[in-house]
Amino acid sequence: MAAGNMKQIRRRIKSVQSTMQITKAMELVASSKVRRAKERVERSRPYFDTLYDTITRIAAANRDGSSVYTKPREVKKSLYLVIAGDRGLAGGYNANIFKLATAQMAGKDTAVITIGKKAQEHYAKHAGSVLADYPGIAETMRISDTHSIVRQFLDLFKRGEVDEVFLCYTKYVSPLTQEPRCIQLLPLSFGKEETDTKQSRVLTEYDPSPEAVFNEIIPEYLNGVLYGAVVESYASEQSARRMAMEAASDNAGEMIENLNLSYNRARQASITQEITEIVAGAGQVGS
Known part of the structure; x- marks a missing residue:
């Protein structure tokens, strides 16, 4: 019986060791991708900050609410743009963003544009209107790749087919922290205090008018926001996967230690049983 247990334990140890090799390799790959993704995040943030500073300054000069992009309705x-990962094995990364998006959509008549294979798969299983899917674009995303997506939801908004647009993504805070967020893209809203600060900082004349300049720069602003969100989400996905694979490798290591302990106990029990049988047999022969 002990010999059978020992064989099972040896097979289990080999299986866990094979799994541990895979999780270690995935952890190393994710660590390498995290470094590159973090660099993209750091490069994209100044671009977005400059765009946001410009757009709020122009909004301060355009207070009449005549722009189609700011007029409430x-x-x-x-419409919700939901950014998720292209692969699994990333802990709660995908589940967290879906949970947030579901909470935000509750009680609304919604349509969805998905970015990422996991978002595509998730919303294909749920009742609702999926307008477009964009899987597998996050890793090689460029600012020009956002133009078709932004143009699509801008056309829908201007035609009145959707009345508000939200973006659900995961913000990269640190290698250990990622925060799912949902922000409103359209109609745009800037706080009065913020626009007052921009207006008091500099007095600028816009030609032909603040509204015309504002309407021209909005698509570029949205391109920047979407690109930044995809980059942030991709960095978050890789960080979450690295942490998940690190935890899986640690758990596999602990499991191997426990299995080795069980194997040694079974081996000791087998040896003890053999000694007991030999002693018992010798006693019977001697009698």
Whole structure:
């Protein structure tokens, strides 16, 4: 019986060791991708900050609310852009963003544009209107790749087919922290205090008008926001995967230690049983 247990334990140890090799390799790959993704995040943030500073300054000069991008309207249909990963094995990364998006969509008539294979798979299983899917673009994303996506939801918004647009993504805070977020893209809203600060800082004349300049720069602003969100989400995905694979490797190591202990105990029990049988047999022969 002990010999059978020992064989099972040896097979289990080999299986766990094979799994541990895979998780270690995935951890190393994710660590390498995290470094590159973090560099992309750091390069994209100044671009977004400059765009945001410019757009709020122009908004301060355009207070009449005449722009189609800022004018509030009755909300009948909402559009959500949901950014998730292209692969699994990333801990709660995908589940967290889906949970947030579901909470935000509750009670609304919604349509969805998915970015990432996991988002595509998730919303294909749920009732609702999926307008477009963009899987496998996050790793090689460029600012020009956002143009078709932004143009699509801008056209829908301007035609009145959707009345508000939201973006759900995961913000990269640190290698250990990622925060799912949902922000409103359209209609744009800037706080009065913020626009007052921009207006008091500099007095600028816009030709032909602040509204015209504002309407021209909004698509570029949205391109920058979407690109930044995809880059942040990709860095978050790789960080979450690295942490998940590190935890899996640590758990596999602990499991191997426990299995080795069980194997040694079974081996000791087998030896003890053999000694007991030999002693018992010798006693019977001697009698």
